[in-house]
Amino acid sequence: MDAETGEITLPSSQDSNRAATNADALVISTDLDHPANRISELCRLFYTLGWVTGTGGGVSIRYGPHIYLAPSGVQKERMQPLDMFVMDYATRQYLRRPPVLKPSACTPLFLAAFTRRNAGCCIHTHSQWAVLVTLICGAGLQNPQKKGVFEIKEIEQIKGISRGGSGSDEIAEGGRKLGNLGFHDTMRIPIIDNTAHEEDLRETLEKAIEEWPETCAVLVKRHGVYVWGKDVAQAKTQAESLDYLFQLAVEMHKLGLKWVHE
Amino acid sequence: MDAETGEITLPSSQDSNRAATNADALVISTDLDHPANRISELCRLFYTLGWVTGTGGGVSIRYGPHIYLAPSGVQKERMQPLDMFVMDYATRQYLRRPPVLKPSACTPLFLAAFTRRNAGCCIHTHSQWAVLVTLICGAGLQNPQKKGVFEIKEIEQIKGISRGGSGSDEIAEGGRKLGNLGFHDTMRIPIIDNTAHEEDLRETLEKAIEEWPETCAVLVKRHGVYVWGKDVAQAKTQAESLDYLFQLAVEMHKLGLKWVHE
Amino acid sequence: MDAETGEITLPSSQDSNRAATNADALVISTDLDHPANRISELCRLFYTLGWVTGTGGGVSIRYGPHIYLAPSGVQKERMQPLDMFVMDYATRQYLRRPPVLKPSACTPLFLAAFTRRNAGCCIHTHSQWAVLVTLICGAGLQNPQKKGVFEIKEIEQIKGISRGGSGSDEIAEGGRKLGNLGFHDTMRIPIIDNTAHEEDLRETLEKAIEEWPETCAVLVKRHGVYVWGKDVAQAKTQAESLDYLFQLAVEMHKLGLKWVHE
């Protein structure tokens, strides 16, 4: 493997076509649940949900020793398995780089969820409901004392959100059982400030992940949300449950209702 | 049949594969209207309507001596016939339990509609319109005297809702003909408080069903709605008509309009 | 043909199967634009647009000497050509009545558009935007002097609406050329009160059609809208343009903007 490019090359060959063929094998599968197929399918779904309009947002899956990443700047509803980047998790080298395409600027942020939370899948959306929630919080319209966190409680859908962010079967340090939030729990999602360049979010995102050990998501002000889970199913259903809660929260705010009532 | 697990086992065989094969026959059919196929199709439809986001909500069909139930925690738009639980209605034993999957926590609530209203199908959604209606009512924003019931009248779509909840051809006790609500009737849907655990809703749900003999649905505060009908078609169209009325009611409220005018 | 039922029966046969076969020929065609196919397709489309939720609404096409009608109470997204009623336009006798199904209560209202405006297609929706417009008008929230008409002007989409209601190439009595509304024209759609039974709308609907010779639609308060056109394409695109204008009007009202500015 070339240390600079991360391409797989066989020792006995400089044949770049042959290298490409080997790298392509990483993304070609008849298994619909293979990450290269699943990311393509998720991108099409997220497009219809309004989460990845205009090439915004992204999704990444950790699969054995590899990380699969949708590329930057590609129309999400036209995503194909051959568009995928594949990175070696241990060395952070790209094993496959589609020609022409650029890797996603979200890559360091996805890696933060993989390494610090042992996540298996991470989803980034530009959902307008997420952005509106950060604006309402940031302006102190719901709670002037808490501009940096989205809080809501006593909505059934909160039960779709895990504590600790990757798996309901985990045990937290100290032996406390984790699992999903209950109806009477207060769900708290931290909000970090946006930066001019997406990769510069890494530091504050990692800090938020450290400081909020129970969160499975981080909101980015005027930008969107990062959500993760132990696998694709948990990341996706948590992203859906959160988006539901963001939308409901905006509608509640319009009706003059508090997200956390006394 | 094993009394403990409810699995079908042939007397002459302990072969679990063979038992599985027999149980699978309960959910495999080329008939698109077979309940195992119909539930899968309804789950996909309800996903697109935003009713079962993030594995929320559920649906159950009574079919001859059996109850078909979608499992808990499965992504609704990926539901397959082989994911279905099948229960014997008389004994409440599971005739089929898909491995790995968990039965829906809604099961006792669906059974309440089947037994107390002779329903043939029961649908549970987390529709945001249902939740917002319970919040508006609960805060007394439309009618401070009636926080525990959603009332609306003189909207054409009300005519899609049956009196008595399961069939327009029934005769109520005392001989009064039931049938669907008229345009000038006031539709009333009771609202019950949510509980920490879904199965604990059973008691108050059954009480609401008893106390409101004409309702075909019960709203659950900050949670969603249970709707039933004599068959799939009636349950589904009533769920749609109610959701339409919930959404319209929220929009009317935003415009400062009363749901029940004098 | 039987005068009572309108079924086609051959003189030499009392074979009801054979009669059925002949009547079925009226709705079986490989031509996707045949009215039995087109109504089925439109019902599926209108379902996704939220116009015919819970079996509400309907559509009818005049085709040569016949009227094709979607039945009452059928889930619109499951409509099939064999569900269609076919009426002889001249005699108003049903040439085909699907067993079990009931004819639409909208039938006399569709006939009003066919006979009084020479329409080729008529669409009835329960669109919430239509209902909300009737509520805003009826409460005098936009113009207390004009509670019985929806007026809007200087929105580009108005140019999708014809004067006279059936065809932009017609000449009005007196020789005035009709054609579509212009950007600076005021679009006016009359609003009639709803009645307990849909068929009782006929009289006021016919009156509104007479009194508003330039309208291609009538709004029904707290109910929905009837829209027609010279053919399917015009009826459908006018229904879309009107729904766009109803939605825009509701949003404008929320923002405090007048539909007709001075």
Next chain:
Amino acid sequence: MDAETGEITLPSSQDSNRAATNADALVISTDLDHPANRISELCRLFYTLGWVTGTGGGVSIRYGPHIYLAPSGVQKERMQPLDMFVMDYATRQYLRRPPVLKPSACTPLFLAAFTRRNAGCCIHTHSQWAVLVTLICGAGLQNPQKKGVFEIKEIEQIKGISRGGSGSDEIAEGGRKLGNLGFHDTMRIPIIDNTAHEEDLRETLEKAIEEWPETCAVLVKRHGVYVWGKDVAQAKTQAESLDYLFQLAVEMHKLGLKWVHE
């Protein structure tokens, strides 16, 4: 080629069928990215997004020496390659005119983007969010000093919008590098008044293009928006990003939030 009609005719033949065959070759291709196929696909997509309701809006692609144009008045979700008009870019003669259909009234406006910005694709929508933004601006509700321009800043999705309107790799006159807007940049889209006839927009649209060298779009008051890009992908993703920003801006306005904060 006939100078009057622009039809291709072979010198040795007056056979109109043969001419038609040749012109049809311009729109028949098995390549899904061929402009005749791509426009049809985009029209279906834009219909589902609510951008081209009731035959409103349009799209055009520049392809080598030719301009491909969707016709006027055709239901966008039923658009087919054989419905396309093809114009010779140099001579502005139609090389293909489908019988019965009329060329789009947007044609001179699309040409303005092609000639003055070297665009490869231009999209026109009647999106309600675009119309509402022009109404909010025009009424001075956000900024009474700036009724003729939509301004927003510090929303991540702004980064999906290019400076200069056709290509992030271009160099502006004077050597300043263009590229996309940054998060801290203020996006400005000029708003021009609507005219009674769409073709009469050409003069003010061209003027706006000249006066706003960095814009990739022009809003038309009470009408919609024109968006262009160097190719289909850029035009489409910019149209999506703008529509996202228009919708977010309307929702922000409802919540009392400023689009450009100090």
